[in-house]
Amino acid sequence: MPAPLLSLQTLVRPLVRAVTYTRWLHLLIGAIVPLAGGLIYPGLSDPTVLDWLVAAALPVPLVAAVALLPSARRAEGLQARLMLFPGKHARVRGGQDADGAATGISATPSASWTDRGRTALWLVFRMEAGLAAWLLSIWLLQVALVLAGVSVEEPVVGSLTPPGTSTALAPLPLLVLLALVVAGGRLETRVARRLLGPSVKERMTALEDRTERLLERNRIARELHDSLGHALTLAVVQAGAARAAGDPAFTDRALATIEETGRAALEDLERVLLLLRETGTRRPSGAGPGLDEAGRLLDSARSSGARVDAEITGPVEELPGPVSREAYRMLQEALTNALRHAGPVPVDVRVTADASRLRLLVTNPLPDGRPPAVPGSGSGLRGIRERAALLGGEAKAGVTDGAWRVAVVLPLR
Known part of the structure; x- marks a missing residue:
């Protein structure tokens, strides 16, 4: 022009x-x-x-x-x-x-x-x-x-x-x-x-609101990743094990486990979608499973072929709601990582609760004895660290004595 x-x-x-x-x-x-x-x-x-x-x-x-x-x-x-x-x-x-x-x-x-x-x-x-x-x-x-x-x-x-x-x-x-x-x-x-x-006060309020919305979106993304990732990992492991076994009875058990896990994942998905629809509302205090329901996680991992040795000590049913729910998701992600990257291997789970803190330790042997190429770089492990940091705790993941270990410490006060 x-x-x-x-x-x-x-x-x-x-x-x-x-x-x-x-x-x-x-x-x-x-x-x-x-x-x-x-x-x-x-x-x-x-x-x-x-x-x-x-x-x-x-x-x-x-x-x-x-x-x-x-x-x-x-x-x-x-x-x-x-x-x-x-x-x-x-x-x-x-x-x-x-x-x-x-x-x-x-x-x-x-x-x-x-x-x-x-x-x-x-x-x-x-x-x-x-x-x-x-x-x-x-x-x-x-x-x-x-x-x-x-x-x-x-x-x-x-x-x-x-x-x-x-x-x-x-x-x-x-x-x-x-x-x-x-x-x-x-x-x-x-x-x-x-x-x-x-004004400065209005800008600070707007910034706080935006930060809160971003944190809420990040939390919902972690919920979807942990819940659906766990369900899909179990479904893949179960389907592969059933095909390799060639046993009709084992296949029936695997299909039942896939059905139960998929149903639980759908419930989690509906709950998260409800949170997305109800904009501006706080998360209900009873939303999501807590650590007192960890038996369901351990059973689903065992049904996939993993040998899970679990020990839970202390009054986990009396934990504060946010700590109990986030610890459940951390345990879920740790088990999912073990099944996804190492397969049906022996997994050792130790959960200890006392008056001041909660300790979570998940250990499994490395596949073929080789460590991951980039230890701790997955989004699931990053989500565990973020959950722990938001609660004032600490999470570590890495190779210790030839095994992969996820260790979490959460304060209760």
Whole structure:
């Protein structure tokens, strides 16, 4: 596209956007207060420049006092969102425009004196800029009429005398007015973002909410990985063992185990999907199995051919809910890793609970006596470490004395 045509489009594009004129209207509305006050004093009959300055200065204390009301900031924020930005963002939570980009305008009541001060500056700016925009608009229109040969009886400031035959120059003030409309709207939008933008407290709250949502998504992803990964691993191991055994009785037991494991995985999947649908709700205290149901995990691992030697000591049924649920998932992932990477090998499980901490130790021999290429790099082991860290504990995984060991320590207080 030729450069002159591109430049022409750049100049014309703002003039065909509705938001350009809603911004200008929003700016002109600010002139209502000084105009109303000026009619009372000093009066606007044949006003001078000094009269306009007095009309602009007198309402400042009153406007600043209005900003002390917490709701004033909310009202101004909603107006700014609606009239200064394109799209339907005013009806979308969080102040998002049609393109999904944040408008940067807060619509919450003032929560501090800093918020009130910024609101006061905004109201004073809007009033003074609105009066200036109103005066310039009227003056430029009057100049255009004078240049076209039309007599103006009451000019907004001073006197306007037709300079003779100058009709060809009549469109010039109108072009200046259009440029002023575009520039004034953009200036007001920039000032609105600075003075009506979120406070430090609001930004911190938004950051905390976003962090909480990300943690919740990460937790749900771990739930799906652990539950479905365990079910699929058991199904694959059981199917392979049944095919290799060629025993109808063993095949029946394997199919029963696959059915039971798949049913439990579906229940977990439905529970996680319910959490995804119920946005903004906390996780129920009884959601998900706890360590007191570890027998189900151990039995499913044994049914796949693994020889599981388990010892659980201490009051695991009295563990705090979050510790019990997360320890269950850690044990599930440790058993899944053993079956996936080592096959049906002997697995030693030791769970010890006392008054201050919970210890979980899962040990299995390495396949062919060889350690993994990158120990501890799987997403499952990373999930175990993340779960332990969130509870203030510690998890380690690696080769110890020729065996693969997953060790977890979780504090109970």
